[in-house]
Amino acid sequence: MKDKKILIITYYWPPAGGPGVQRWLKFVKYLPDFGWKPTVFIPENPSYPIVDESLQSDVSKNLEIIRTKIWEPYQIAELFGKDNKKFKAGQFDVGKNQSWKSKLSIWVRGNFFIPDARVFWVKPSSEYLKKYLKENNFDAVVTTGPPHSVHLIGLELKKEFPNLKWIADFRDPWTEISYYKHLKLTKASDKKHRSLEQKVFKTADIILATSYTDAENFRKKGANAFCITNGFDGSDKTGNTHKNPKFTLSYIGVLEQLRNPEILWSTLNQIMQENEEFKNDFELKFVGRVDDKILNEIENSKLKNSLNNVGYLSHLEANAEMQSSDVLLMTNFPDESSKGIIPGKIFEYLATGKPILSFGPRESDVKKILHETNAGKHFSYQDSAELKAFLISQYQNWKSGITSSKTKNIEQFSRRNLTGKLSEILEAETRVRA
Known part of the structure; x- marks a missing residue:
């Protein structure tokens, strides 16, 4: 045929x-x-x-x-300096300290x-x-x-x-x-x-x-x-599943202000203040591009000495970092209108078998997928007590040598x-x- x-x-x-x-x-x-x-x-x-x-x-x-x-x-966008790449990528600085250049570039982008x-x-x-x-x-x-x-x-x-x-x-x-x-x-x-x-x-x-x-x-x-x-594509798997010397929580991709999980940073700071062993064992790894304001926030906290900002890597290298992490972080916009956003990285996260820590609206499509696949836990941006318990339980799993979660039904997403x-x-x- x-x-x-x-x-x-x-x-x-x-x-x-x-x-x-x-x-x-x-x-x-x-x-x-x-x-x-x-x-x-x-x-x-x-x-x-x-x-x-x-x-x-x-x-x-x-x-x-x-x-x-x-x-x-985009030569017009060059007028806005470092915002040019964000302008090209459809990313916008909408934080509290938005510059006049950012405001102008967004207005031009939307109306012209x-x-x-x-x-x-x-x-x-x-x-x-x-x-x-x-x-x-x-x-x-x-x-x-x-x-x-x-x-x-x-x-x-x-x-x-x-x-x-x-x-x-x-x-x-x-x-x-x-x-x-x-x-x-x-x-x-x-x-x-x-x-x-x-x-x-x-x-x-x-x-x-x-x-x-x-x-x-x-x-x-x-x-x-x-x-x-x-x-996810099975052929992208690296097979790198060794246990890290540090309990590593990794974010892979672009992280901007609107998806900044401030509750996570404050909860991690609290755990580190209460648990010296966790503080010595913990690593927060960023692989990709992270907003400068988020990095400044972390560098001015107890998390500073635990931060490993790798920067942008190729797709295959990023997959290797996923495989060698202990918990994989994913964030979504907090408002209810974003409940239908399913970040593409969730499926590559699923393929690793590593536990996924997700933030977003209380009810969301991501929460549904994590529940169906038993691949991790979804939190709203207010669930501090449950979040603390989840992080500590994952740390205990790492100490016990448990390097993956018992996922199910993930082949539907190949x-x-x-x-x-x-x-x-x-x-x-x-x-x-x-």
């Missing part, structure tokens, strides 16, 4: 680093196993905030990749570039792909955002090819993302964002969400939405199994809507 052809339009692709690139990198890796032949369309000259050359190893030499030039207005600063790629990409699709038959096209401007390419292609099945993949929500309210939008800009989002929801044949809550919210807005979470689920949805929807 001849493979079906699927075109994936994405901004992030190796050598881009970070979790955003890995979702479709892994889908593309496994789609041929399920009878789909992928082609990838990416920018020729992107401006990636993080680069990770190790991810190139997952790109098949037989994969057809199409590249076209993009113009991005709708839906985002990659919007100038839409018109040339649409024109190129309309010609390409007339010469090459495809069964389906995928747009994946953020940047959500990529979905506007899908809108243009759907006008030209109404019978082409369009899958709009939302790795993060658009107007419901936690930082949307911090974009300092005018009423006109907010209206335009919401109007474009609604057009995508109504026009795409399939909307994909990465969390159960997001899929439900998208359906309420009229989308034909399905949840396919992110996942990248290959998730790709199989994607294939089933594609097959069913293309039959129903043919």
Whole structure:
């Protein structure tokens, strides 16, 4: 049986680093196993905030990749100095001591570039792909955002090819993302964002969400939405499971002010003050990029001598750090509207078998996953007594030589199994809507 052809339009692709690139990198890796032949369309000259050359190893030499030039207005962001990388990455300094440069960059980002600063790629990409699709038959096209401007390419292609099945993949929500309210939008800009989002929801044949809550919210807005979470790839495991000389609590990834677990730092300080043995045995490790204000807070506390700030590492190196940690930390935004956010790192954390310590809204999709897999404990930002008991119990496990938790049902989150689920949805929807 001849493979079906699927075109994936994405901004992030190796050598881009970070979790955003890995979702479709892994889908593309496994789609041929399920009878789909992928082609990838990416920018020729992107401006990636993080680069990770190790991810190139997952790109098949037989994969057809199409590249076209993009113009991005980030020379404007250079005016804002060190905030430029945050501006590119969609991260914003919204703390109490926000500088005027940060305020201005956020206002420019939200109101001048709708839906985002990659919007100038839409018109040339649409024109190129309309010609390409007339010469090459495809069964389906995928747009994946953020940047959500990529979905506007899908809108243009759907006008030209109404019978082409369009899958709009939302790795993060658009107007419901936690930082949307911090974009300092005018009423006109907010209206335009919401109007474009609604057009995508109504026009795409399939909307994909990465969390159960997001899929439900998208359906309420009229989308034909399905949840396919992110996942882990068994081939990324390093096998490094030796016990550390220190009881190591690690955070892997980017940690900004809005997800700062202050309750954790205060609880750790309390335990260290009460327990000299814990103080001598404990290590707090950061692997990735941590907000300077958070680092300053920690360096001005009892945690200072326990801090190991490694900095950014490649994906494979970061996985090795996960494997050699004793507890893995994950944080989410505290407000209830963020309950549907499932950070991609949770699945790579799951693959290690190490206990996961999670913070976020009291009820959340992350809490559901941790409960189903028996992989750790989820706390709100007020659960200090329970948090202290959890940390002490994990420390006692480390002292006893217990290096992993008894997880269950995690294979449902393997990248290959998730790709199989994607294939089933594609097959069913293309039959129903043919």
